[in-house]
Amino acid sequence: MTDGEAQAVDSADDELGRSAGVREYFGDRYDIVAQYAERLREEGEVRGLIGPREVVRLWERHLLNSAAVAPYLGGARSVADIGSGAGLPGIVLAIQRPDVEFHLIEPMERRTVWLQEIVETLGLGNVQVKRGRAEEYHDALEVDIVTSRAVAALGKLARMSLPLVRPGGAMVVLKGRNVEREIEPARKVLRSFKTAEPEILEGRTVEGVEPTTILRITRR
Template identity: 40%
Template sequence: MTHPPMDPLRDPVESGLGALGLDPALADPLLAYLSLLQRWNATYNLTAIRDPRQMVTLHLLDSLAMQPHVAGLGSLADLGSGPGLPGIPLAIACPGLRVTLVESNGKKARFLREALRHLHLGNARVAESRAEALDEPGAYQAITARALATLADILVVGGHLLAPGGRLLAMKGARPDAEIAALPPGWQVEAIHPLRVPGLAAERHLVVVARGN
């Protein structure tokens, strides 16, 4: 197999995958995705992060840190997916997971469709829509969002997408106690998992929110 033309990043990607307990063979599609993102970013400004090594840590490995918590799921909606984070890295790492990339911005949705075509990611699709307007009630076992603001905001716009027993898997930095205290009625925190992102000194937590009994 011909390696993607980003070999200087191969070592940090493979090292990060090893630290996360993931298959080093995932490096090829991840590097192909990163290469495409860099090319499009030069024209369309899809992400403020420009340095390729920072992209490895803050985009790829940060997204993949939550992989153990989605590996057994069947469906995930990535709300406000932007350039496909965390949805595309998770779709690459979990071929049995059906991922919907929900993105209302036209240029970002175009990039997402090109990325799925380029990567032959048959387990992912793009929904060019605002999350609150996506008419797929109860269709997903989990929703996630990196770019949206608070836990309450995510649930307001995307809670309708969750199947009975579904979960919000929210990537956060420091433990968001104020956001947890402001959860809408009927929702409760099920778990808070500290995450370790290789190469990143900052705190990361995955907050799992479910409907209350």
């Protein structure tokens, strides 16, 4: 991508972020999401949270992509976001759902420092940042929903996530279009946790933005 192309994408993404559709979608939480977006735009690349090509696509590729999970949280009271990184989707979802307790689990210290700064800056009283791998919390934390984004292939991700999910709860994770290919190799792991059949769902946000592929696996 040339500098000119990057500037054009950046301008289009910024325009999307200010659009009436996005403002309406986030409602009274829009200003907080916009503040988070600005921090990501200013610091995301220099702090090693997102790549340089992603800075110019924050709203479409990251914020709205993450927000698409929110309708699938249902009546959850607690959520763990594993491998939270820059806070995608955990921070976005915590902004959208202030009634839900969020645990952002991230092993890298510099990222947990960032997450804690963001939590304090945005005044997110419903968020706890936990440093460590998901496996370290298997016997210490049980939640209604576990989320993640671009963490691991499904078999490995299920081993990391499902021990954190209470019976009746679910993994609700962001995946690529080819997620169906990951399901069969993960069957043995899923059977060991007595899960229901995986559901491939479509997450829609605002008109003109590509739907997000979401995988939901309920623990019986």
